Amino acid sequence: MKYDALVVGSGIGGMESALKLGDMGYKVLVVEKESSVGGKMILLSKVFPTLDCASCISTPKMAATIHHPNIDVLTYAEVEGIRSDGNGGYHATIRQKPRFVDEAACTGCRQCEMACSVAVPDEFNAGMVSRRAAYIAFPQVVPKKAVIERAGVSPCIFNCPAGIKPHGYVALVRSGEYDKAFDLVLETTPLVGSLGRACYAPCEDECTRGELEGPLPIRRLKRFIADARYGRDDAPPVEKPEPNGKKVAVVGSGPAGLTAAWQLARKGYSVKIFEAAPKPGGMLRLAIPAYRLPNDVVDNDVANVTAIGVEIATDTRVDDIAALKNGGFDAVLVATGTHKAVQLRVPGEDLDGVHSALDFLRAVKLGETVDLAGKRVLVVGGGNVAIDAARTARRLGAASVDQASLECCEEMPAHDFEVEEARAEGITLHDGWGIDHFTGEDRVHGAELRVCTCVFNPEGRFHPEYDESQRMSLECEVVVVAAGMSADTDAFGLETNGNRTLRADPDTLQTAAPHIFVAGDVVTGPTMITTAVGQGRRAAFMIDRYLHGAELDRAAFDEALPVVDKGDVLGRQDVYDRREPLESAAAMSAAPTDFGETEGPMSEVEALDGAARCLDCGVCSECHACLDACPADAIKFDMQGEEIEAEVGSVILATGFKLFPADAKPQYGYGRFKNVITGMQMDRLLAPTRPYNAVLRPGDGKVPDNIAYIMCTGSRDETVENPLCSRICCMYSVKQNQLIMGALPLADVTVYYIDIRAVGKGYDEFYEQARGMGANFVKGRVSGVTETDNGNLVLRYEDIENGGSLTEAEHDLVVLAVGVQPNADAQLLFADGELALDDYYYVGEADEDLNPGQTNLPGVFVAGSASGVKDIPDSILHAGAAVAQAAAHLEKAKVKVPA
């Protein structure tokens, strides 16, 4: 990209610079960091002293800038660096931030904004009202295109192996959109209810709220939305897509198989699942006890899959995977899980009464008779399956349940809460003990145990070592062994790894046979449900590409932004309201007798309270409400930022100024007293696009009738290290005085000032006009403000014109005429120290008197308030000077780009 001039910033100084250069025939690139051109002026009510509507005179310039044939404008972009090319010109590196909205398609209809589930303070309304994460900044925005604010991926989303969007469904619950929340999870997996109960919630481990009082109850919120949907008689039916004529076989109906089948069916594939067990669901159905995951919940989840047209053949074992192709299937997914029990390989393991945990749990879940009444049960293992087996034995009436784990309690693979719950149910845990052998003749009578001193070798491999001198015996009639699970893949005729898992490309999940894909525990070995779900999604994505002839190797699956930094999230607020986390709903019994759920449902109040704790880490929640709402299909979550290099003959810095932060004068109470506002906030209240319906007190919505202005807030003030007069405060206050007296004819306006600086054509007359209208000007500096019970404000001031006594006056709204500060960011665009600033941190003009607009760098100029505060006419005038300087430079250096 080659341009004659780069203009940084598109406030009135930047727009004027660009337009004048463009009119002269120069090619100009304007870079604006916000999503619209216009700067601060477009946000003002009216301009002084003419009281012209700021919007009315800004918008033609904004439109002219955007549409000028010699001007290119990059909005929502930032200049990252500018360096000399050694020939009088410059190279600029520009980062185009992703809007996540296709500008060409967006019609500016705001449907995305209306649907968005995240509210944040509206910086374009001086923080007085909310906007949405998906937004159009203000009504006159140019170009009129939406932006979705995304700070990154929320940690809960980033940490979900399934690819579910927890932030999204939490935000939808917060909005009361339970159905949409359910549907958002359905976009990922049909197992909404099962995951709402049995997921180990890695999302909660990374929840930023965990850095405060504790994480959100994300898993239980998923259960809440599943309960809400499944409890409805009028639940919306699953929409069936148009068939695409292709068939896919899925072997195995666990989390990976069901999820893959669901995803493929949504794309129009005819999918048939082959399941060896009598009922579908895999481990959800066969292993996880009903007190954690009731069968009817699994039934409901499976019903999602059959409702979309997936056929499930149960009691149908498939051994010859390759033969499925002869059945007309275009692709096959093997997702058979790890249903084979690993043996202990100790003497006595083959005695009657010794069972594998998987067989034991399966028998119970399938309703077979398992009588443990009065029997002593020993469970071997330290994982979650062992815990499930022990707690199941307890419910079947065992006289006692002992559990022996090689690992000590802190190292057990089972989750801490499960160990605690097992103990609460009366299970005796022997941690750090391993089985030497089982005793008994034909039936098991007990076990001999020895102390385990180390479970893994230095390489991390399972290699237990024992202290043979420390032993104990346990008597029992039943042993349940949970020593691990492995894949049962011998019959498939597919390549396997050493641990019997299936061999496949880890990214594409494609096997050596191109039409056969694999997913879930049969590939990874035993993992979490969410990992299997994620594998199922990935497999479906790859199968779809394979059947469309698309390349698999470089396919971008779940490409996401970087995860947002938790410190950055917490740094967005100074203070946090303490919101206690929801207590566990698990109702534990020391002697449980049935398989009723131990964890109760969430009430709606609990769900809303829980969701309300969300910090909106990524800002956008990825709830996808905007995707559904956009009639132009313009939302593009996969949009990437772009780095642009530009060669420019000259640079005009029009980076404007910053407003003084009013809370840096704490004696005036800004931020503490709700009816103390800034001049910019009053300008917004007076603007046609105001945040309120009228000029109202932010504290309670009352129409104010006695308004005070405190002048020179943060300017001419050594205590805040700003000795400069801010030049515009007197006149914008006088402007506002007149507008207030027009809008609120009964209101009194009092201005507390040091002196009024009304230098400019018509300015003094404008000031006198305000006095004539009734504004009361009191000479006296305000020393402090206090608040009364009704939100009124008492100002304490030195009444200079009446003897200098300390006087108090009560008002119902106080406006702080805040000064301005330099925007030193311009210096950061150049190499360290290259661009000189003046003594007050404004961009320095090398020779302010004779060469205005010229910085210390040849070919780099400054326009408007970036070099010192100016009102609008002076900014335009100064921009003209900068333009003339730039044009002279371009002509002199002959770096003009040929047309």
Place this chain on the structure above:
Amino acid sequence: MTPTTGGNTTGGTTPREASTGNRDVREIVRDEQIMRRRILAALVDGPLTVPEIAAAVERPSHEVMFWVMGLRKYGWLAEIKEATDEGYYRYQVVEREGS
């Protein structure tokens, strides 16, 4: 001289707990979505002023201002044109899909 920074620019510092009645604006605004139903419910029997809504939902008036004005901006509420004698506008529910 260096540009002065206000209190709301302390990114990366240890978060502090809010004192009663002085919550961070970002936190108040975030609650708009969850307060919507409560505010709409409070207005079922007719329009109310901000202090009246605040009493109904048992939250401070200045927080209710954020929510009422946000709901007004996004078309859930509208004001009745005349203010009360006490100088307050009353707000009513706008009939719309989903309300």
